[in-house]
Amino acid sequence: MxxxxxxxxxxxxxxxxxxxxxxxxxxxxxxxxxxxxxxxxxxxxxxxxxxxxxxxxxxxxxxxxxxxxxxxxxxxxxxxxxxxxxxxxxxxxxxxxxxxxxxxxxxxxxxxxxxxxxxxxxxxxxxxxxxxxxxxxxxxxWPGFVGLGPEPTGNSLDTDYLARRFAGKAQPLKSALLDQRVIAGLGNIYVCEALWRSHLSPARAAATLVTPTGKPKKQLTALVEAIRAVIAEAIAAGGSSLRDHIQTDGSLGYFQHSFRVYDREGEPCQSPGCGGTVQRIVQSGRSTFFCADCQK
Structure with missing residues:
Protein backbone atom coordinates (compact mmCIF):
# COMPACT_ATOMS: atom_id res chain seq x y z
CA MET A 1 0.00 0.00 0.00
CA TRP A 142 -14.42 12.28 8.85
CA PRO A 143 -14.07 8.82 10.50
CA GLY A 144 -10.65 8.13 9.01
CA PHE A 145 -9.25 11.38 10.41
CA VAL A 146 -10.68 11.32 13.92
CA GLY A 147 -7.86 10.75 16.39
CA LEU A 148 -5.05 10.86 13.83
CA GLY A 149 -1.69 11.93 15.18
CA PRO A 150 0.50 14.70 13.75
CA GLU A 151 2.17 14.45 10.36
CA PRO A 152 5.81 13.27 10.39
CA THR A 153 6.68 16.33 8.30
CA GLY A 154 5.03 18.88 10.60
CA ASN A 155 6.31 20.88 13.54
CA SER A 156 3.94 19.07 15.91
CA LEU A 157 6.12 15.97 15.79
CA ASP A 158 8.94 16.62 18.24
CA THR A 159 10.70 14.81 21.06
CA ASP A 160 8.47 16.24 23.80
CA TYR A 161 5.35 15.03 21.98
CA LEU A 162 6.69 11.50 21.49
CA ALA A 163 7.92 11.40 25.08
CA ARG A 164 4.36 12.02 26.23
CA ARG A 165 3.01 9.31 23.93
CA PHE A 166 5.71 6.75 24.80
CA ALA A 167 5.83 7.26 28.57
CA GLY A 168 4.86 4.06 30.38
CA LYS A 169 4.35 2.09 27.13
CA ALA A 170 5.64 -1.48 27.10
CA GLN A 171 4.53 -1.71 23.46
CA PRO A 172 7.34 -2.55 21.00
CA LEU A 173 8.80 0.56 19.44
CA LYS A 174 7.90 -0.39 15.89
CA SER A 175 4.27 -1.06 16.79
CA ALA A 176 4.06 2.27 18.62
CA LEU A 177 5.37 4.12 15.57
CA LEU A 178 2.90 2.40 13.24
CA ASP A 179 -0.02 3.51 15.43
CA GLN A 180 -1.69 6.21 13.31
CA ARG A 181 -2.94 7.85 16.50
CA VAL A 182 0.69 8.55 17.40
CA ILE A 183 2.03 9.59 13.96
CA ALA A 184 -0.22 9.89 10.92
CA GLY A 185 0.93 8.35 7.66
CA LEU A 186 4.06 6.60 8.91
CA GLY A 187 4.16 3.09 7.42
CA ASN A 188 6.14 -0.11 7.59
CA ILE A 189 8.90 0.74 5.10
CA TYR A 190 9.90 4.06 6.59
CA VAL A 191 9.59 2.91 10.20
CA CYS A 192 12.13 0.18 9.44
CA GLU A 193 14.43 2.72 7.80
CA ALA A 194 14.11 5.27 10.60
CA LEU A 195 14.78 2.70 13.32
CA TRP A 196 17.88 1.52 11.48
CA ARG A 197 19.17 5.07 11.08
CA SER A 198 18.67 5.80 14.77
CA HIS A 199 20.19 2.42 15.81
CA LEU A 200 17.10 1.40 17.76
CA SER A 201 15.70 -2.10 17.97
CA PRO A 202 12.13 -2.47 16.70
CA ALA A 203 11.42 -4.79 19.63
CA ARG A 204 12.50 -2.54 22.49
CA ALA A 205 9.76 -1.02 24.63
CA ALA A 206 8.72 2.49 23.61
CA ALA A 207 8.97 3.63 27.24
CA THR A 208 12.73 2.99 27.28
CA LEU A 209 13.21 6.19 25.25
CA VAL A 210 11.73 8.28 28.06
CA THR A 211 13.24 9.14 31.44
CA PRO A 212 11.37 8.34 34.68
CA THR A 213 10.37 12.01 34.84
CA GLY A 214 8.86 11.91 31.35
CA LYS A 215 11.69 13.65 29.50
CA PRO A 216 12.95 12.44 26.09
CA LYS A 217 16.24 10.56 26.07
CA LYS A 218 18.88 11.28 23.42
CA GLN A 219 17.80 8.14 21.55
CA LEU A 220 14.34 9.66 21.10
CA THR A 221 15.87 12.80 19.65
CA ALA A 222 17.81 10.66 17.18
CA LEU A 223 14.61 8.81 16.25
CA VAL A 224 12.67 12.00 15.52
CA GLU A 225 15.53 13.29 13.36
CA ALA A 226 15.67 9.97 11.49
CA ILE A 227 11.91 9.96 10.83
CA ARG A 228 12.04 13.47 9.40
CA ALA A 229 15.09 12.69 7.27
CA VAL A 230 13.84 9.43 5.76
CA ILE A 231 10.44 10.91 4.88
CA ALA A 232 11.99 14.05 3.37
CA GLU A 233 14.42 12.01 1.26
CA ALA A 234 11.66 9.68 0.06
CA ILE A 235 9.44 12.59 -1.00
CA ALA A 236 12.35 14.26 -2.80
CA ALA A 237 13.07 11.00 -4.64
CA GLY A 238 9.45 10.49 -5.62
CA GLY A 239 8.44 7.75 -3.20
CA SER A 240 9.51 4.16 -2.95
CA SER A 241 7.58 3.00 -6.05
CA LEU A 242 7.23 -0.54 -4.75
CA ARG A 243 4.97 -2.90 -6.69
CA ASP A 244 2.15 -0.94 -8.32
CA HIS A 245 2.97 2.61 -7.23
CA ILE A 246 3.71 5.06 -10.02
CA GLN A 247 4.00 8.80 -10.28
CA THR A 248 1.37 10.71 -12.20
CA ASP A 249 3.66 11.18 -15.21
CA GLY A 250 4.16 7.44 -15.48
CA SER A 251 7.68 7.41 -14.05
CA LEU A 252 8.75 5.64 -10.91
CA GLY A 253 10.57 7.01 -7.89
CA TYR A 254 14.08 5.93 -7.06
CA PHE A 255 14.08 5.89 -3.28
CA GLN A 256 13.90 2.09 -3.26
CA HIS A 257 17.56 2.13 -4.31
CA SER A 258 18.34 4.05 -1.12
CA PHE A 259 16.78 1.55 1.29
CA ARG A 260 19.44 0.59 3.81
CA VAL A 261 17.59 -2.17 5.64
CA TYR A 262 14.08 -2.71 4.25
CA ASP A 263 13.79 -5.92 2.21
CA ARG A 264 17.53 -6.64 2.63
CA GLU A 265 17.28 -9.83 4.69
CA GLY A 266 20.58 -11.72 4.75
CA GLU A 267 22.62 -8.81 3.40
CA PRO A 268 25.46 -7.13 5.30
CA CYS A 269 24.36 -4.19 7.44
CA GLN A 270 25.34 -0.92 5.81
CA SER A 271 25.95 0.91 9.07
CA PRO A 272 29.65 1.93 9.05
CA GLY A 273 31.77 -0.46 11.09
CA CYS A 274 28.87 -2.72 12.05
CA GLY A 275 29.63 -6.06 10.40
CA GLY A 276 26.18 -7.44 11.22
CA THR A 277 23.56 -8.98 8.94
CA VAL A 278 20.06 -7.72 8.23
CA GLN A 279 17.40 -9.96 9.74
CA ARG A 280 13.67 -10.23 9.21
CA ILE A 281 11.14 -10.85 11.95
CA VAL A 282 7.36 -10.61 11.92
CA GLN A 283 5.63 -8.13 14.23
CA SER A 284 1.85 -7.92 14.23
CA GLY A 285 1.77 -9.66 10.87
CA ARG A 286 4.22 -7.23 9.23
CA SER A 287 7.79 -7.92 8.14
CA THR A 288 10.40 -6.02 10.12
CA PHE A 289 13.93 -5.67 8.77
CA PHE A 290 16.71 -4.71 11.18
CA CYS A 291 20.27 -5.40 12.30
CA ALA A 292 20.48 -6.97 15.74
CA ASP A 293 24.17 -6.01 16.03
CA CYS A 294 23.76 -2.22 15.82
CA GLN A 295 20.08 -1.68 16.68
CA LYS A 296 19.68 -1.95 20.44
Whole structure:
Protein backbone atom coordinates (compact mmCIF):
# COMPACT_ATOMS: atom_id res chain seq x y z
CA MET A 1 0.00 0.00 0.00
CA UNK A 2 1.42 3.43 -0.88
CA UNK A 3 2.87 5.25 2.11
CA UNK A 4 2.96 8.97 2.83
CA UNK A 5 5.82 9.85 0.42
CA UNK A 6 4.04 8.09 -2.45
CA UNK A 7 0.81 9.98 -1.82
CA UNK A 8 2.70 13.26 -1.52
CA UNK A 9 4.41 12.49 -4.83
CA UNK A 10 1.01 11.97 -6.46
CA UNK A 11 -0.28 15.22 -4.96
CA UNK A 12 2.66 17.19 -6.33
CA UNK A 13 2.28 15.58 -9.73
CA UNK A 14 -1.43 16.36 -9.99
CA UNK A 15 -1.34 19.89 -8.56
CA UNK A 16 -0.06 21.76 -11.67
CA UNK A 17 -2.89 20.34 -13.78
CA UNK A 18 -5.76 20.21 -11.29
CA UNK A 19 -5.36 23.27 -9.08
CA UNK A 20 -7.43 26.15 -10.43
CA UNK A 21 -9.06 23.99 -13.10
CA UNK A 22 -12.81 23.68 -13.57
CA UNK A 23 -14.12 20.19 -12.92
CA UNK A 24 -16.62 20.18 -15.75
CA UNK A 25 -17.67 16.59 -15.31
CA UNK A 26 -16.86 13.61 -13.13
CA UNK A 27 -17.31 10.38 -15.06
CA UNK A 28 -17.98 7.30 -12.93
CA UNK A 29 -17.57 4.07 -14.84
CA UNK A 30 -18.74 1.88 -11.98
CA UNK A 31 -20.77 2.54 -8.81
CA UNK A 32 -18.08 1.45 -6.39
CA UNK A 33 -14.40 0.92 -5.73
CA UNK A 34 -13.51 -0.71 -2.42
CA UNK A 35 -16.67 0.92 -1.06
CA UNK A 36 -19.68 2.44 -2.85
CA UNK A 37 -18.92 5.86 -4.31
CA UNK A 38 -20.72 8.79 -2.62
CA UNK A 39 -24.38 9.27 -3.41
CA UNK A 40 -24.91 11.76 -6.27
CA UNK A 41 -21.13 12.11 -6.46
CA UNK A 42 -20.96 13.41 -10.03
CA UNK A 43 -23.87 15.78 -9.56
CA UNK A 44 -22.44 17.36 -6.42
CA UNK A 45 -18.97 18.12 -7.80
CA UNK A 46 -19.62 18.96 -11.46
CA UNK A 47 -19.04 22.59 -12.40
CA UNK A 48 -16.91 23.41 -9.37
CA UNK A 49 -13.41 24.85 -9.51
CA UNK A 50 -10.61 22.90 -7.84
CA UNK A 51 -9.26 25.21 -5.15
CA UNK A 52 -6.27 23.09 -4.20
CA UNK A 53 -4.80 19.67 -3.53
CA UNK A 54 -3.74 18.57 -0.08
CA UNK A 55 -2.82 15.46 1.83
CA UNK A 56 -3.61 14.07 5.26
CA UNK A 57 -1.61 11.01 6.24
CA UNK A 58 -1.99 8.60 3.27
CA UNK A 59 -5.08 10.30 1.84
CA UNK A 60 -5.20 12.71 -1.11
CA UNK A 61 -7.50 15.72 -0.60
CA UNK A 62 -9.05 17.51 -3.60
CA UNK A 63 -10.57 20.76 -2.32
CA UNK A 64 -13.41 22.20 -4.39
CA UNK A 65 -15.02 25.62 -4.23
CA UNK A 66 -18.17 25.61 -2.12
CA UNK A 67 -16.70 23.87 0.95
CA UNK A 68 -16.43 20.38 -0.55
CA UNK A 69 -13.44 18.01 -0.43
CA UNK A 70 -12.92 14.74 -2.28
CA UNK A 71 -10.97 12.25 -0.16
CA UNK A 72 -9.09 9.67 -2.24
CA UNK A 73 -7.13 6.62 -1.11
CA UNK A 74 -4.99 4.70 -3.62
CA UNK A 75 -5.31 1.30 -1.99
CA UNK A 76 -2.88 -1.32 -3.28
CA UNK A 77 -2.85 -0.58 -6.99
CA UNK A 78 -4.56 2.77 -7.56
CA UNK A 79 -2.90 5.45 -9.68
CA UNK A 80 -3.77 8.67 -11.48
CA UNK A 81 -2.93 9.36 -15.12
CA UNK A 82 -2.90 12.82 -16.68
CA UNK A 83 -4.04 13.24 -20.27
CA UNK A 84 -4.04 16.78 -21.67
CA UNK A 85 -5.50 17.49 -25.10
CA UNK A 86 -2.22 19.05 -26.19
CA UNK A 87 -0.03 16.20 -24.96
CA UNK A 88 -0.99 12.54 -24.93
CA UNK A 89 2.52 11.33 -24.15
CA UNK A 90 3.47 9.66 -20.89
CA UNK A 91 6.99 10.79 -19.99
CA UNK A 92 9.13 8.91 -17.52
CA UNK A 93 11.14 5.74 -17.23
CA UNK A 94 8.97 2.68 -16.70
CA UNK A 95 10.95 0.38 -14.40
CA UNK A 96 7.81 -1.60 -13.52
CA UNK A 97 4.70 -2.14 -15.64
CA UNK A 98 1.76 0.15 -14.96
CA UNK A 99 -1.86 -0.52 -15.73
CA UNK A 100 -3.03 1.14 -18.92
CA UNK A 101 -5.94 -1.21 -19.43
CA UNK A 102 -9.01 0.93 -19.97
CA UNK A 103 -11.25 -1.54 -18.16
CA UNK A 104 -9.52 -0.46 -14.94
CA UNK A 105 -10.13 3.28 -15.59
CA UNK A 106 -12.89 3.74 -13.03
CA UNK A 107 -13.13 7.50 -12.37
CA UNK A 108 -12.38 10.26 -14.88
CA UNK A 109 -12.04 13.96 -13.96
CA UNK A 110 -12.85 16.07 -17.04
CA UNK A 111 -11.04 19.39 -16.60
CA UNK A 112 -10.87 22.78 -18.28
CA UNK A 113 -8.32 25.47 -17.46
CA UNK A 114 -6.01 28.02 -19.08
CA UNK A 115 -3.81 25.04 -19.95
CA UNK A 116 -6.64 23.65 -22.08
CA UNK A 117 -8.94 20.69 -21.70
CA UNK A 118 -7.79 17.43 -20.24
CA UNK A 119 -8.57 14.41 -18.15
CA UNK A 120 -7.21 12.97 -14.93
CA UNK A 121 -8.00 9.27 -14.82
CA UNK A 122 -8.07 7.06 -11.73
CA UNK A 123 -7.04 3.50 -12.62
CA UNK A 124 -7.24 0.69 -10.06
CA UNK A 125 -7.03 -2.98 -11.16
CA UNK A 126 -7.57 -4.39 -7.68
CA UNK A 127 -10.12 -1.77 -6.60
CA UNK A 128 -8.78 -1.51 -3.05
CA UNK A 129 -8.80 2.29 -3.30
CA UNK A 130 -11.82 4.45 -2.53
CA UNK A 131 -13.19 7.99 -2.72
CA UNK A 132 -15.46 9.93 -0.41
CA UNK A 133 -16.95 13.43 -0.32
CA UNK A 134 -17.31 15.69 2.71
CA UNK A 135 -17.68 19.36 3.58
CA UNK A 136 -14.25 20.88 4.07
CA UNK A 137 -15.38 22.47 7.33
CA UNK A 138 -16.16 18.99 8.69
CA UNK A 139 -12.98 17.31 7.45
CA UNK A 140 -11.61 16.62 10.93
CA UNK A 141 -14.83 14.74 11.72
CA TRP A 142 -14.42 12.28 8.85
CA PRO A 143 -14.07 8.82 10.50
CA GLY A 144 -10.65 8.13 9.01
CA PHE A 145 -9.25 11.38 10.41
CA VAL A 146 -10.68 11.32 13.92
CA GLY A 147 -7.86 10.75 16.39
CA LEU A 148 -5.05 10.86 13.83
CA GLY A 149 -1.69 11.93 15.18
CA PRO A 150 0.50 14.70 13.75
CA GLU A 151 2.17 14.45 10.36
CA PRO A 152 5.81 13.27 10.39
CA THR A 153 6.68 16.33 8.30
CA GLY A 154 5.03 18.88 10.60
CA ASN A 155 6.31 20.88 13.54
CA SER A 156 3.94 19.07 15.91
CA LEU A 157 6.12 15.97 15.79
CA ASP A 158 8.94 16.62 18.24
CA THR A 159 10.70 14.81 21.06
CA ASP A 160 8.47 16.24 23.80
CA TYR A 161 5.35 15.03 21.98
CA LEU A 162 6.69 11.50 21.49
CA ALA A 163 7.92 11.40 25.08
CA ARG A 164 4.36 12.02 26.23
CA ARG A 165 3.01 9.31 23.93
CA PHE A 166 5.71 6.75 24.80
CA ALA A 167 5.83 7.26 28.57
CA GLY A 168 4.86 4.06 30.38
CA LYS A 169 4.35 2.09 27.13
CA ALA A 170 5.64 -1.48 27.10
CA GLN A 171 4.53 -1.71 23.46
CA PRO A 172 7.34 -2.55 21.00
CA LEU A 173 8.80 0.56 19.44
CA LYS A 174 7.90 -0.39 15.89
CA SER A 175 4.27 -1.06 16.79
CA ALA A 176 4.06 2.27 18.62
CA LEU A 177 5.37 4.12 15.57
CA LEU A 178 2.90 2.40 13.24
CA ASP A 179 -0.02 3.51 15.43
CA GLN A 180 -1.69 6.21 13.31
CA ARG A 181 -2.94 7.85 16.50
CA VAL A 182 0.69 8.55 17.40
CA ILE A 183 2.03 9.59 13.96
CA ALA A 184 -0.22 9.89 10.92
CA GLY A 185 0.93 8.35 7.66
CA LEU A 186 4.06 6.60 8.91
CA GLY A 187 4.16 3.09 7.42
CA ASN A 188 6.14 -0.11 7.59
CA ILE A 189 8.90 0.74 5.10
CA TYR A 190 9.90 4.06 6.59
CA VAL A 191 9.59 2.91 10.20
CA CYS A 192 12.13 0.18 9.44
CA GLU A 193 14.43 2.72 7.80
CA ALA A 194 14.11 5.27 10.60
CA LEU A 195 14.78 2.70 13.32
CA TRP A 196 17.88 1.52 11.48
CA ARG A 197 19.17 5.07 11.08
CA SER A 198 18.67 5.80 14.77
CA HIS A 199 20.19 2.42 15.81
CA LEU A 200 17.10 1.40 17.76
CA SER A 201 15.70 -2.10 17.97
CA PRO A 202 12.13 -2.47 16.70
CA ALA A 203 11.42 -4.79 19.63
CA ARG A 204 12.50 -2.54 22.49
CA ALA A 205 9.76 -1.02 24.63
CA ALA A 206 8.72 2.49 23.61
CA ALA A 207 8.97 3.63 27.24
CA THR A 208 12.73 2.99 27.28
CA LEU A 209 13.21 6.19 25.25
CA VAL A 210 11.73 8.28 28.06
CA THR A 211 13.24 9.14 31.44
CA PRO A 212 11.37 8.34 34.68
CA THR A 213 10.37 12.01 34.84
CA GLY A 214 8.86 11.91 31.35
CA LYS A 215 11.69 13.65 29.50
CA PRO A 216 12.95 12.44 26.09
CA LYS A 217 16.24 10.56 26.07
CA LYS A 218 18.88 11.28 23.42
CA GLN A 219 17.80 8.14 21.55
CA LEU A 220 14.34 9.66 21.10
CA THR A 221 15.87 12.80 19.65
CA ALA A 222 17.81 10.66 17.18
CA LEU A 223 14.61 8.81 16.25
CA VAL A 224 12.67 12.00 15.52
CA GLU A 225 15.53 13.29 13.36
CA ALA A 226 15.67 9.97 11.49
CA ILE A 227 11.91 9.96 10.83
CA ARG A 228 12.04 13.47 9.40
CA ALA A 229 15.09 12.69 7.27
CA VAL A 230 13.84 9.43 5.76
CA ILE A 231 10.44 10.91 4.88
CA ALA A 232 11.99 14.05 3.37
CA GLU A 233 14.42 12.01 1.26
CA ALA A 234 11.66 9.68 0.06
CA ILE A 235 9.44 12.59 -1.00
CA ALA A 236 12.35 14.26 -2.80
CA ALA A 237 13.07 11.00 -4.64
CA GLY A 238 9.45 10.49 -5.62
CA GLY A 239 8.44 7.75 -3.20
CA SER A 240 9.51 4.16 -2.95
CA SER A 241 7.58 3.00 -6.05
CA LEU A 242 7.23 -0.54 -4.75
CA ARG A 243 4.97 -2.90 -6.69
CA ASP A 244 2.15 -0.94 -8.32
CA HIS A 245 2.97 2.61 -7.23
CA ILE A 246 3.71 5.06 -10.02
CA GLN A 247 4.00 8.80 -10.28
CA THR A 248 1.37 10.71 -12.20
CA ASP A 249 3.66 11.18 -15.21
CA GLY A 250 4.16 7.44 -15.48
CA SER A 251 7.68 7.41 -14.05
CA LEU A 252 8.75 5.64 -10.91
CA GLY A 253 10.57 7.01 -7.89
CA TYR A 254 14.08 5.93 -7.06
CA PHE A 255 14.08 5.89 -3.28
CA GLN A 256 13.90 2.09 -3.26
CA HIS A 257 17.56 2.13 -4.31
CA SER A 258 18.34 4.05 -1.12
CA PHE A 259 16.78 1.55 1.29
CA ARG A 260 19.44 0.59 3.81
CA VAL A 261 17.59 -2.17 5.64
CA TYR A 262 14.08 -2.71 4.25
CA ASP A 263 13.79 -5.92 2.21
CA ARG A 264 17.53 -6.64 2.63
CA GLU A 265 17.28 -9.83 4.69
CA GLY A 266 20.58 -11.72 4.75
CA GLU A 267 22.62 -8.81 3.40
CA PRO A 268 25.46 -7.13 5.30
CA CYS A 269 24.36 -4.19 7.44
CA GLN A 270 25.34 -0.92 5.81
CA SER A 271 25.95 0.91 9.07
CA PRO A 272 29.65 1.93 9.05
CA GLY A 273 31.77 -0.46 11.09
CA CYS A 274 28.87 -2.72 12.05
CA GLY A 275 29.63 -6.06 10.40
CA GLY A 276 26.18 -7.44 11.22
CA THR A 277 23.56 -8.98 8.94
CA VAL A 278 20.06 -7.72 8.23
CA GLN A 279 17.40 -9.96 9.74
CA ARG A 280 13.67 -10.23 9.21
CA ILE A 281 11.14 -10.85 11.95
CA VAL A 282 7.36 -10.61 11.92
CA GLN A 283 5.63 -8.13 14.23
CA SER A 284 1.85 -7.92 14.23
CA GLY A 285 1.77 -9.66 10.87
CA ARG A 286 4.22 -7.23 9.23
CA SER A 287 7.79 -7.92 8.14
CA THR A 288 10.40 -6.02 10.12
CA PHE A 289 13.93 -5.67 8.77
CA PHE A 290 16.71 -4.71 11.18
CA CYS A 291 20.27 -5.40 12.30
CA ALA A 292 20.48 -6.97 15.74
CA ASP A 293 24.17 -6.01 16.03
CA CYS A 294 23.76 -2.22 15.82
CA GLN A 295 20.08 -1.68 16.68
CA LYS A 296 19.68 -1.95 20.44
Missing amino acids: PELPEVETVRRGLAPVMEGAMLERLELRRPDLRFPLPERFSEKVAGRRIAGLGRRAKYLLIDLEGDLTIIAHLGMSGSFRIEMASDQSMPGDFHLPRSKDGKHDHVVFHLRSDKGEGRVIYNDPRRFGFMDLIERSRLDL
